[in-house]
Amino acid sequence: xxxxxxxxxxxxxxxxxxxxxxxxxxxxxxxxxxxxxxxxxxxxxxxxxxxxxxxxxxxxxxxxxxxxxxxxxxxxxxxxxxxxxxxxxxxxxxxxxxxxxxxxxxxxxxxxxxxxxxxxxxxxxxxxxxxxxxxxxxxxxxxxxxxxxxxxxxxxxxxxxxx
Numbered sequence: 001x002x003x004x005x006x007x008x009x010x011x012x013x014x015x016x017x018x019x020x021x022x023x024x025x026x027x028x029x030x031x032x033x034x035x036x037x038x039x040x041x042x043x044x045x046x047x048x049x050x051x052x053x054x055x056x057x058x059x060x061x062x063x064x065x066x067x068x069x070x071x072x073x074x075x076x077x078x079x080x081x082x083x084x085x086x087x088x089x090x091x092x093x094x095x096x097x098x099x100x101x102x103x104x105x106x107x108x109x110x111x112x113x114x115x116x117x118x119x120x121x122x123x124x125x126x127x128x129x130x131x132x133x134x135x136x137x138x139x140x141x142x143x144x145x146x147x148x149x150x151x152x153x154x155x156x157x158x159x160x161x162x163x
Contacts, residue, residue: 029083032080032081039074057123064115068115071111072108081096083099083103084096
């Protein structure tokens with residue numbers, strides 16, 4: 001049977017053990033992303049509640065930097081540990097610290113690039129005049145509630161597609 005007929009993948013026949021590893025990897029990613037993103041959102045919400053949202057460049061850029069740093073550190077720990085717990089069974093030499101640093105580097109890049117659009121949009125919205133909504137209204141809006149729940153809802157399916 002040829003690879004196109006489903007009999008061989010890269011010279012190796014898929015095994016039950018390989019399928020089990022893949023399923024555990026997907027589950028570890030799903031749980032890690034869900035917990036990591038939700039934890040990051042909760043930390044961010046606590047910081048915004050304590051300090052206030054603020055407007056302008058001097059408030060928006062530090063909040064974006066805190067979001068990137070928090071996301072990086074939390075995902076490094078949570079997602080990195082979840083992934084490592086599965087990989088260590090096959091890759092015996094890999095150390096948690098090595099894997100966590102690699103995961104943190106990827107998380108930093110993702111958070112940094114992911115924060116650019118919302119930060120730029122936020123800075124553009126701050127230049128608006130009377131049409132801008134007050135900060136207290138924004139915190140109680142349905143959009144804010146969606147943002148708080150979204151990481152959990154998106155984390156699982158996203159991690160499956162990334163696996």
